[in-house]
Amino acid sequence: MTTIAHDASTPGMRNRWLKDAAGGRDGAVGLLLLDTLAAVGFAGGIAGAVAAVAGRGALWPWALLMVGMGALRGLFAMLAVRRGAARAGMIKRAQRRRVVAATRAVVKLLLGAHKLKPGVAITGGDPLEIEDQIKMGRHAVETDADVLHLEYRTGSNPALTGITMFLPRDGRCHIQSGCRLWVSKAGNRGLILPQDHVRGHFRLAPREIVHIDGKPAADLSEGIERASTWLTRQVMRPGVQYDDAQCTLWAQAA
Incomplete structure (x- = not known):
């Protein structure tokens, strides 16, 4: 697994890595990466909601986070599928x-x-x-x-x-x-x-x-x-x- 750490790499090298990780011009991989980040946020919302119920804290902020991250996950996944299908169509036509x-x-x-x-x-x-x-x-x-x-x-x-x-x-x-x-x-x-x-x-x-x-x-x-x-x-x-x-x-x- 490739990670970015505090090393001697230049900002330009890190920017190129991010561009590659985001899928370059295609964008489908980048959307899947955003979907992964939304999944992390969704999981954080669940954890916060469980902690709020156990400690009798406010539940609605965590519920709102869960709903928002869930909606974003669906959006990113749908866009990734569409982008991938469009890419496949371009390759087939070529x-x-x-x-x-x-x-x-x-x-x-x-x-x-x-x-x-x-x-x-x-x-x-x-x-x-x-x-x-x-x-x-x-x-x-x-x-x-x-x-x-x-x-x-x-x-x-x-x-x-x-x-x-x-x-x-x-x-x-x-x-x-x-x-x-x-x-x-x-x-x-x-x-x-x-x-x-x-x-x-x-x-x-x-x-x-x-x-x-x-x-x-x-x-x-x-x-x-x-x-x-x-x-x-x-x-x-x-x-x-x-x-x-x-x-x-x-x-x-x-």
Whole structure:
């Protein structure tokens, strides 16, 4: 437990400690600290009331202290919960903005100067469980649209961890999971690599996802690493913006 004692610390150091203890800019921890102080006052009111009854002293000052401190405790706790919820909402919105930015960056890399047309849908979010994959496959068949789902690691720093494709052909949906993004040495061409046992690779066209025989290079690992580095650089670039018309972004997979 950190305490402030009579030591050689400067007033500035003690002020910084108090700011940290109060939660800095967030304030939720500071409100909880005030709630603790109010709890001490409430307990003092109870002790004073017990002593007043035993000694036949005035009870009303202690009762007033108890009521006041109790009300303050409720107020501080409520404000702390609201502040914490607001903070959590801000973090969630920031994570979503980064996922959206990463998704648009990938679409821009895969399409180049082309625009996405009806026939292809792009989704971005958590990895899909088997039930979600079945639902997405049915939706792809019903709408006759290829679906490209970008899977992200959740947390304060989302990262692309995989790609799943849903390709409706002749009334059936072919699912390619565990795919990876590949970038050429020039950095101007992005392709989708399936799992190692699947032949060829995939290219995103404006109206469909196209399967192409053969691999884009003999050594695929360097292209995969380039893709990871490129995506991180694009998302972290200040003021990055992408044309909304370049992708149809679904907030949640159907």
